[in-house]
Amino acid sequence: MSSRKVLLLVASPRGAASTSRSLGEHLLAGLEERGMALKTLQLYPALGDERKMSELLAAIELCDLLVLAFPLYVDQLPAPLIDLLRQVAERRNGQARTGQALAAIVNCGFPETAHCRPAADIVRLFAVQADFRFLGCLATGMGGAIGNRSLAKAGAIVRHQRKALDRAAAFLCESREIPADVVALMGRAMMPRWFYNFVADRGWKKAARKYGSSAKLFDRPYAGSEGA
Amino acid sequence: MKAVFFKGSPPAGRDPLSNRAAAAVSAVLKSRGWETKAFPLAAMDIKACRGCFTCWTRTPGHCVIRDDDQESILRAWAGAERIILLTPVTFGGYAPELKKALDRVLPILLPFFIRIQGETHHPQRYPLPRRLLAVGTLKQEDAESEGAFRRLVGRNALNMGDVEATTLVFSGDASLAEMERRLGQEPFFGAEAS
Ligand SMILES: Cc1cc2nc3c(=O)[nH]c(=O)nc-3n(C[C@H](O)[C@H](O)[C@H](O)COP(=O)(O)O)c2cc1C
Numbered sequence: 001m002s003s004r005k006v007l008l009l010v011a012s013p014r015g016a017a018s019t020s021r022s023l024g025e026h027l028l029a030g031l032e033e034r035g036m037a038l039k040t041l042q043l044y045p046a047l048g049d050e051r052k053m054s055e056l057l058a059a060i061e062l063c064d065l066l067v068l069a070f071p072l073y074v075d076q077l078p079a080p081l082i083d084l085l086r087q088v089a090e091r092r093n094g095q096a097r098t099g100q101a102l103a104a105i106v107n108c109g110f111p112e113t114a115h116c117r118p119a120a121d122i123v124r125l126f127a128v129q130a131d132f133r134f135l136g137c138l139a140t141g142m143g144g145a146i147g148n149r150s151l152a153k154a155g156a157i158v159r160h161q162r163k164a165l166d167r168a169a170a171f172l173c174e175s176r177e178i179p180a181d182v183v184a185l186m187g188r189a190m191m192p193r194w195f196y197n198f199v200a201d202r203g204w205k206k207a208a209r210k211y212g213s214s215a216k217l218f219d220r221p222y223a224g225s226e227g228a
Numbered sequence: 229m230k231a232v233f234f235k236g237s238p239p240a241g242r243d244p245l246s247n248r249a250a251a252a253v254s255a256v257l258k259s260r261g262w263e264t265k266a267f268p269l270a271a272m273d274i275k276a277c278r279g280c281f282t283c284w285t286r287t288p289g290h291c292v293i294r295d296d297d298q299e300s301i302l303r304a305w306a307g308a309e310r311i312i313l314l315t316p317v318t319f320g321g322y323a324p325e326l327k328k329a330l331d332r333v334l335p336i337l338l339p340f341f342i343r344i345q346g347e348t349h350h351p352q353r354y355p356l357p358r359r360l361l362a363v364g365t366l367k368q369e370d371a372e373s374e375g376a377f378r379r380l381v382g383r384n385a386l387n388m389g390d391v392e393a394t395t396l397v398f399s400g401d402a403s404l405a406e407m408e409r410r411l412g413q414e415p416f417f418g419a420e421a422s
Contacts (some may be wrong), residue, residue: 013279046277053379073277074330076321080276085322092357110341110348111317121376125319140388197341197348204339207285217359220354222306 004173006036007063009056011043011070011081016147023140024069025150030169031065039063048082055190060088065101065172066132068123069130071143072108076118089130097116099190101175102132103168107143111196113187115141136178145190146198160188229418231257232301232308233266236315236326240270246316246365249398252407253314259420260410265304269325272297274332283335289353291335298332306334306354309386310361311415313381317397319365320376344390351389358391360384361416367401372404374399 008028010019021040028038041059046052070081077085093099104123108115116139127134141159151158151165159165164186168178190196208214233253237246257264275298282292291298305311315326322330333380337350362381366373378395385393396417411417 013276018279071279074327075380075387076327077329078277079324079327082318082321082327085384086318086324089319112347112349114384118376118380121379122319123322125373125376129319175303193348201340204284207281208288211285213284213288216259217286218283218353219288220306222303223354 004064004066005012005062006038006065006141006172007029007059008038008040008069009043010040011068011078011084013044013078015042015044016149017102017163018071018107019107019143019146019148020071020149021071022146022154023107023138023165024067024148027067027105027138027165027169029216032171034169036081036173038066040110043084044079056084057087061098065103065135065175066172067103067105069105072106072116072119075115076122082122085126085130088128088167093129095131098131100132101135101172102127103135103172103178105147105165106136106137106139108139108141108154109144109200111141111193112187113139113189114120116187133175134177135172135175136168136183138164138183140171140186140190142190142196144203157190161190162207167218176192180210210220229262229306229310229311229374231261231262231264231310232304233257233264233303233316234326234329235266236270236313236323237268237323238270238316238323238325243316243365245367245402246314247365248404249299249365249407250314252404252411253312255404255407255408256411256417257312258271260417262310264357265300265308266330267301267304269329274298274301274328276328277334281334281339284337284339287302290377291332291336293332298329301329302333302335303323305333307356309356310359311391312361312363313384315365317366317370317373317377320373321380338394344386348368349387349389354372358388360393361414362393362395364395364397366397369399375399375404378394 008024012020107118120137315322381395
């Protein structure tokens, strides 16, 4: 049985309530079944907290497999995650290969998985520069449909994603690259695009009603102000 | 012409190439006489986006974080016709100095969905005919990182409402004069002010 260590780093400000965590935890369950030792850390609570941040950096150095789970922000990684990766790469600069591996899970709010492509490029290039073996990036659109539910609770809509994460676990525990068909399965739509967009649109309006801000949804508070 | 210049160079002294590129952009902007708001991002207090979407629902157009420097950026973006992003190319993407500000521009979008080039995107809260210039710097030439950077800028341009985008990458020991010359030739800047 393997006693290799996996570190799941959840890099969403929504933390325990994030889609990133739900996806990451599902992968972790598959890795645990295969005998890997698990650790999960949240990035955001470590921001501005030196002790937590140095613990996090130390944990990254100690794991055999690092899994980054994050939401797509403005077509790429959230700023604090880029900052962390830059620190990791700078600390390793010039050091010999470590034999560690890296995989990533990214989800985005738009229905099309294709939005995540630059994020997959970035984690791969980070892996090259920081001496991790890159095992792949699993991306999915329609992240909003999962919300803070576990994948088990999210039901049939996430059947492709569950299967893709289960299959990916079998490769990752052996330090093998995630095959292209598994990446494609992860990116399959959870529901028809028109339906996702319809539900999301309704969701924004419903939230605004709750806050009494329906009449302000299209407000332009900075129109005609300085610089405008 | 109203422009916003996101200076995403790391803190002074850490990256002379990026600082030189920033100086070159500033010089060209000055020669055009544009009304520019330049933001030295490394020196600004910009907290991380909380991912709460309050800016779309509870207080449309306003970020929930009010005790930092981001509001001045939102104000400037609302009326800008030219957006300039400058950053060291970092793993094929943007450095955190630039990205921390971009993560917080969600209030300039509307929550609803529109279709652009067959994909889903958000409408602009302040629609204007904008153009985007992204200036990246790379200490050594690196075709892979540059390619990833260009693709990323292309995606950002779609998300800004399918705006016309120009990407320039300076690498190695490009001099200030050379950078100014190359920037000055870009149609993005139009002709020099007389
Ligand atoms: C600041 C910000 C920027 C975002 N940018 C994008 C984007 O460029 N493309 C996209 O599809 N979704 C974007 N989203 C939506 C998130 O990726 C989406 O809500 C995701 O499901 C959040 O995942 P999480 O729960 O793991 O944080 C953005 C969200 C925020 C808050």
